[in-house]
Amino acid sequence: MLNTIWFFMIFIGMIYGALTGNLEEINNIIFKEAQEGVTFAISLIGIMSFWLGIMNIAQRSGLIKSMCNIFRPIMRIIFPDIPKSHPAENWILMNFIANMFGIGNGATAFGLKAMKELNNLNYNKKKATSAMAMFLIINMSSLQLVPLTIIKIRQDYGSSNPSFIIGPTILATSLSTLIAIIIGKMFERRN
């Protein structure tokens, strides 16, 4: 599927760019964005290594495990395929919690770790399992409760109440996550 999307993004973009005389701009974009991919991955090294280092301490001391016990019942409903007390469960939870608090790159670190663990449970290494699908569907529904960047922008533009959006955003985020779980479950059943 991404094969097709990737093709169309580049193809349509280029054709449209050519028709509107934007080709020079597109040349610059290719150069800039390829560079950006490298810069971003490198800039991720520091924060990602740091968080995985810290979390490895929490893992060894048993802190993650005891924290995850609280949420285990919910996890069992959402991810029935993950065996009890498999490490994937812990990393998924860490990812969700980091997401909620808006620790973006920390969440990415835990999420990638979760994917690795989920892939250990995968029989067909090329195809996504339903646990992987559910994990990403929830992730892509947004979990962040307080969008600090946007509150900052609102402040910059002179809002009379920059944090007004917190309540509605939490409501919208919770509902969109709930919808994501339901839709994910529907697809899960169909497959």
Add this chain to the structure above:
Amino acid sequence: MLNIISISIVPAIIIIIIVHGYIKGVDIYSAFIEGAKEGLKTSISIMPYLIAIFVAVGIFRGSTVLDIFTHLLSPITNLLGLPKEILPLTLIRPISGSGALGVVKDIIANYGPDSFIGNLASIMMGSSETIFYTITLYFGSVGIEDYSYTLKAALISYIISIFLTTFICSAIYII
């Protein structure tokens, strides 16, 4: 208040973890190094996936081809009660996070942060995620090529949540 909470979350988590680890007698230094090495490996291994998605998104966004989609979709979304000023945001949000942030800034600058459109854009930005980036990064990191129904399900949930957010925002204004 909010600022104090947000800046103290990370230090608080770190303190709790290292104190707990130290008390439990974990060799915290070597545990940290072990975890950090894994972070290094992962960051490097995702680089090709990042380049692939960044370039494709960049070309797509830079060509302003989204304008066409906005024109094509506006009759449908008007019918469903989605303001046309929001449509570009809803189209770019799943594709590019920084692009969407630019659009939100633009909307807020034009309509004001406290207007209906300004609030709606803020809430929508805060309650959604960059779908294409997330999916390529996460699946790419473990070499998954067949996404099964993941993208379809995510996009369907996204579309539903857009209308839901619009509904929530309108409801607040009516009250």
